[in-house]
Amino acid sequence: MGGTARGRHDADPDAPLWRASQVFRLVTLAYAVSSHISTVPHYTRPGLGWFFIALLAAWSVLSAVLLSRGTQRWKVVALDQIVAIALMGATRLVADHDWYSNHQTMPTTLWVANAVLSAAVLGGPVAGTCSALVMATVSAVVRDQINLDLWRDATAPVLVAVGVAMGFATVTARHAHRQLAQAVRMAAAAEERDRLARQVHDGVLQVLALVQRRGNELGGPAAELARLAGEQEAALRMLISEQGTRVDRGEEQVDLRALLRARAGTNVTVAAPADPVLLERGRATELAAAAATALDNTALHAGPGAKAYVLLEDLGDEVILSIRDDGSGIPDGRLAEAEAQGRMGVSKSIVGRAEWLGGVAVLDSAPGEGTEWEIRVPREAPRA
Structure with missing residues (x-):
């Protein structure tokens, strides 16, 4: 007591x-x-x-x-x-x-x-x-x-x-x-990440790598197990590599890199600047949601084995987010047809979000050549 x-x-x-x-x-x-x-x-x-x-x-x-x-x-x-x-x-x-x-x-x-x-x-x-x-x-x-x-x-x-x-x-x-309280929380979080990283590196990663190698050697049903082990190994290595990413501590500004890297995996590669890309919380969340929609479309429509690449650029007063995949691409007129049928995912979730943030979203796609979204938004909300 x-x-x-x-x-x-x-x-x-x-x-x-x-x-x-x-x-x-x-x-x-x-x-x-x-x-x-x-x-x-x-x-x-x-x-x-x-x-x-x-x-x-x-x-x-x-x-x-x-x-x-x-x-x-x-x-x-x-x-x-x-x-x-x-x-x-x-x-x-x-x-x-x-x-x-x-x-x-x-x-x-x-x-x-x-x-x-x-x-x-x-x-x-x-x-x-x-x-x-x-x-x-x-x-x-x-x-x-x-x-x-x-x-x-x-x-x-x-x-x-x-x-x-x-x-x-x-x-x-x-x-x-x-x-002081914030510094204590950050120190505790960093210490815990270091501890987990050591444990993961010393045990789990080696086991996952062994399972992946042996599963590929055996083939057949074991190949699926090898694929899952490879995905988990990539996810864990990404977690370890993000120890320097700014932690979201409930502040008004958020590091956009952390929100995007949460979607990284075997089929999604995220590239971002070394320094934090800080945006007001609402703007960062909306921009990350637009990227998530593009990645979901890749997973659903780009075809089996398609890989996506996310690139974040910080130009000071403007942020550029590019989401590209190597999938089957989008046929001409397909988006207009979807919108006419009442499916507003792309127009509302990506284009609408970019416009609401005061920016623009441009689509570049062709059948068999993959799809690329370029979303450009100002760092700060435009003044009314």
Whole structure:
């Protein structure tokens, strides 16, 4: 149980900031109490002042514990704002106008900064700035300082600076945590691929190669077994060779090479640049689907033993995808006839996708000369 709880705690990128801010809270508590000791003789109701300071101390300890543990933080932060505002307003109940109009509020500005810090850690710089402005405004209203002298008061600048600084620190911490988690996943995936590659190379590939060789030697029914073993060997070798391909980690951009290489096999050869070809996820998926349709047509109509070749070219602002096969080809008028019969596979799945992506798909085919599709699309979606 301890290990599990620790794992969840460490997975929270904000946890160090929450712990640090609660240390600050306890330090400001000590300052608020010491400040109260020196100022309570000037209060008109010192007993009530001690009650509010006791409430301040109790809330400081309770909120520090709850925020450090991560217990419904948004509720604690919301209550933190209310408590800070209420304690500032309570200054008018314990002191007269001459005193509170010329001094800071009873909780002290330093302690009130805790509410700003909490809002900033929870919601970033915008939430921190909003909290700071609210606290500064309440402080000015309570002290009756809504006048030209307000601009000489350091309360608002200090609180806003605290909110902005902690807010951006929170954003930076979360971004760094995502990058670290991503790096850990990539390292784990690379290590696992290396392990599998060693096992495959040391055992499975040798066995498949032996089965293929002996099956071809025996002939007859064993030839089919040899063919299947050869296909699996080619697929496994392709898997090993793709260890350098960019992994799809759920980002907005996808490496198109990985999507195309998933279709590689004994009868399909994929050639792509050495560097990742990154496209927006939707565009990459649609382009890969168009290639898959062309490859399916090859498997269904190009004839037995036909092989397909996929070539991906990255021209910077444009991507060119060529799918060629050495099959029987497409007779003249065959596509128009299929479309007239309501079979829209080619026109919708290939040509339609290319046009939707802002590009073009060109077919070159003749009976007995195979088929070639060239799909050219811009890297980015055209602007409306």
